[in-house]
Amino acid sequence: MTTYLITGSRPYGGDATDILIADGRITAVGDSLSAPGAEVVDAAGLIALPGLVDLHTHLREPGREDAETVETGSRAAALGGFTAVHAMANTDPVADTAGVVEQVWRLGEQAGLVDVVPVGAVTVGLRGERLAELGAMADSAARVRVFSDDGLCVSDPALMRRALEYVKAFDGVVAQHAEEPRLTAGAQMHEGDRSARLGLTGWPAAAEEAIIARDVLLAGHVGARLHVCHVSTAGSVELLRWAKARGVQVTAEVTPHHLLLTDACAESYDPVFKVNPPLRTDEDVAALRQGLADGTIDAVATDHAPHAVEDKESEWAQARPGMLGLEQALSVVVETMVETGLLDWAGVADRMSVRPAAIGRLAGHGRPLAVGEPANLLLLDPAHRAPVDPAALASRSRNSPYAGRELPGRVVATFLRGTPTVLDGKATR
Ligand SMILES: NC(=O)N[C@@H](CC(=O)O)C(=O)O
Ligand SMILES: [Zn+2]
Numbered sequence: 001m002t003t004y005l006i007t008g009s010r011p012y013g014g015d016a017t018d019i020l021i022a023d024g025r026i027t028a029v030g031d032s033l034s035a036p037g038a039e040v041v042d043a044a045g046l047i048a049l050p051g052l053v054d055l056h057t058h059l060r061e062p063g064r065e066d067a068e069t070v071e072t073g074s075r076a077a078a079l080g081g082f083t084a085v086h087a088m089a090n091t092d093p094v095a096d097t098a099g100v101v102e103q104v105w106r107l108g109e110q111a112g113l114v115d116v117v118p119v120g121a122v123t124v125g126l127r128g129e130r131l132a133e134l135g136a137m138a139d140s141a142a143r144v145r146v147f148s149d150d151g152l153c154v155s156d157p158a159l160m161r162r163a164l165e166y167v168k169a170f171d172g173v174v175a176q177h178a179e180e181p182r183l184t185a186g187a188q189m190h191e192g193d194r195s196a197r198l199g200l201t202g203w204p205a206a207a208e209e210a211i212i213a214r215d216v217l218l219a220g221h222v223g224a225r226l227h228v229c230h231v232s233t234a235g236s237v238e239l240l241r242w243a244k245a246r247g248v249q250v251t252a253e254v255t256p257h258h259l260l261l262t263d264a265c266a267e268s269y270d271p272v273f274k275v276n277p278p279l280r281t282d283e284d285v286a287a288l289r290q291g292l293a294d295g296t297i298d299a300v301a302t303d304h305a306p307h308a309v310e311d312k313e314s315e316w317a318q319a320r321p322g323m324l325g326l327e328q329a330l331s332v333v334v335e336t337m338v339e340t341g342l343l344d345w346a347g348v349a350d351r352m353s354v355r356p357a358a359i360g361r362l363a364g365h366g367r368p369l370a371v372g373e374p375a376n377l378l379l380l381d382p383a384h385r386a387p388v389d390p391a392a393l394a395s396r397s398r399n400s401p402y403a404g405r406e407l408p409g410r411v412v413a414t415f416l417r418g419t420p421t422v423l424d425g426k427a428t429r
């Protein structure tokens with residue numbers, strides 16, 4: 001393995017120093033390190049952070065390889081500074097057996113750009129009728145710990161309770177897509193003044209909050225771990241704060257798009273802004289940022305949801321919900337959380353690496369930048385600003401809500417266990 005000497009970067013935005021990487025680990029951190037034979041990476045002016053961990057990625061393989069594959073999604077992830085991504089189970093076939101999760105895991109190993117960690121479905125075929133083989137997926141080579149029917153809500157409370165009880169046996173967690181389906185039939189966007197004016201059926205905040213309220217009570221009752229996917233409303237943040245204060249083992253994530261964009265985007269009728277849960281109001285965005293800053297929301301997760309052109313470029317009501325996220329996630333967090341003074345760089349590392357790794361029980365990720373640790377890290381140029389060009393994305397899909405928008409920060413390099421997956425801003429494979 002090549003030895004790398006990263007010179008002059010600022011770990012967690014602190015003082016500039018050198019980092020030496022050998023045999024997949026960080027072997028020295030200090031000033032003016034010398035390492036004969038090492039490949040030198042000049043990182044003056046760059047911030048060093050632990051490799052990012054995404055709890056919520058749609059890689060679309062198997063089934064929709066025209067929209068994304070494990071390989072193309074892994075490349076997008078590496079370019080975004082990620083070293084591990086959780087691959088959601090709403091594929092075709094659904095990842096509800098040991099066979100499918102092992103297939104996804106192997107495809108990730110072959111691509112070799114990030115650790116692809118499969119999420120297992122909670123119910124067979126995401127149908128919400130009976131539990132999938134959770135134990136077999138946990139025991140498989142993929143070692144599944146996160147279970148989710150994401151895309152759909154486990155809406156039956158008795159089934160949700162049984163799933164929570166079941167995953168305790170292997171320290172698993174149920175990641176809930178909180179949407180009471182009886183309240184969102186035909187919903188197209190956030191329910192409020194704007195949806196009324198635009199004539200689009202609304203998705204009320206209460207549809208999300210009702211499920212979160214129910215689920216934190218269930219998780220508290222059975223003593224299990226619950227994770228709430230893509231929290232989008234101020235009321236959800238309040239419920240999470242209440243549940244955590246009562247000692248419920250609940251964690252939650254917010255997406256970059258819910259930190260930046262609002263339902264005003266729907267005025268354009270451009271379906272690139274159609275997503276579940278929908279973009280909400282300015283007040284919701286402010287509460288989500290505050291909740292992430294104070295730790296009520298544990299993590300940023302992308303909900304990277306690639307869609308083929310024919311599924312996205314249609315009229316609003318026909319378009320599939322979901323937007324790309326991996327390649328711009330860190331930039332959006334820099335704009336919404338760092339440049340606003342809500343989080344420092346250590347806080348970014350905590351919410352995008354340390355805590356998501358802990359929630360997914362990924363031992364080798366979310367580790368400090370310190371001697372002896374696995375060399376999973378990224379180098380970011382915080383001064384770089386450029387408009388997003390969807391044609392330049394590594395994802396196979398083009399449904400970026402940030403097209404043409406200028407965002408701060410550029411990932412210059414990513415290392416996965418000491419091997420560069422990105423150098424000079426380009427994927428190495
Ligand atoms: N977020 C979305 O709007 N869509 C996701 C499913 C999901 O995350 O609920 C998808 O799979 O496309
Ligand atoms: Zn979802």
Ligand SMILES: [Zn+2]
Nearest residue numbers: 088150151303
């Ligand atoms: Zn999702």
